[in-house]
Structure formats: structure tokens, C-alpha cells
Amino acid sequence: MTEYVPSPSQWVADQVALYEGSGGTEGTTLRDTGLPVIIVTNRGWKTGAVRKTPLMRVADGRNYILVASQGGAPKHPYWYHNLKADPNVEIRDKTEVYTMRVREVVDTEERKRLWAIAVEAFPPYQSYQQKTERVIPLFVAEPTA
Ligand code: F42
16 A cells, blocks of 8 residues: 555544645644644555654754654554654655655664753653653654755
8 A cells, every 4th residue: 555544543634634735834833832843754664555643843953853752652653663664754844845764863862962852842752751661762854865
């Protein structure tokens, strides 16, 4: 299967539809927080289907930091496994779309620096980490060109 399969989570699917349908001019923030969101497009590692996942916009220069927090749930989100299997993504940041490659950040010093940037951009990440036993994974997305 190669076409786009929307998230089974209705509010997430709705945000993707509004964000992408408007060309990145509407639906670009998390609910009423006013905080910016990006859309990550990638492939499911089992199905090959196109997946679209809204995440908080955490920028580090031209790179984006992707935080697999899933609200502090006990398990990694599915997209974590998808990105580990195929790191090639497209990232939409409002009206701009970038071709990027992700890598998981495991180095302690680099992770520390990027985690601080993530928490500054979206403070609830800190409480999500406190809520769960797992170490919340971080990816850095870098431009391929
Ligand atoms: N989630 C975060 O983790 N971090 C954020 O910063 C974040 C911000 C955010 C902002 C706005 C918004 O609307 C949502 C936001 N979310 C954030 C939620 C995020 O968009 C995801 O919905 C959430 O992380 C859960 O991701 P998920 O990939 O686990 O999706 C769930 C809903 C799911 O059930 N998805 C599909 C499904 O049908 O089961 C995924 C299926 C899938 O990927 N299948 C793979 C395949 O091959 O197609 C196989 C996967 C496998 O390992 O089996």
C-alpha cells in the first residue's frame, strides 16, 4: 500500500487535514496553546503506507527535533518505529516543505542539549518524561540537500 492513511485518532487526522488542506496557513498550532506544530510525513515500516504525524515545532537552526513523547504514554508511538526503519521524511513547517533525514539522538551530551531546547519550546515534555519509565526518544531531522 502506498497511499496516505490518516491517523485513527480523530483530532490528529483533523489537524493534518486542516494544516495540509490550507497549504500550511491554518491548523498550525496545538489546540488553544498557540504553540507551533509541524507535520512529519513518512512511511509505515510494515505497511509502506504514507503516515502524517503532527508534532510540536522544536527548531535547532535548520534542523528540527522530533520528540516521541506521546503525552508520557508507557510505549513509544508507532511513528518512532517507522522512523527507525526508514529515516527519510518530509517536514512541513507552515507553508514550507523540506526533505529531511532523521537520526535518533543517543549521545548523552547532544541529547541533553536538544532536550533542553525541546522543553523550552514545549514545557509539558518535562512532565511527560516524569510520568513514564521509558526515556523519551529524540530524533534530529536534518536537510538532505
Ligand atoms: N506526539 C508526540 O509524540 N510528540 C509531539 O510533540 C506531539 C505533538 C502533537 C501536536 C499536535 C497534534 O495534533 C498531535 C501531536 N502529537 C505528538 C501526537 C502525534 O501526532 C501522534 O498521534 C502520537 O504520537 C501517536 O503516534 P502513533 O504513530 O502511535 O499513532 C497512533 C495514533 C496510531 O495508532 N497510529 C496508527 C495506527 O493505525 O495504529 C499507526 C500505524 C502505523 O504507523 N503502522 C506502521 C505501518 O507499517 O504502517 C507499523 C507500526 C508498527 O510498529 O507496528
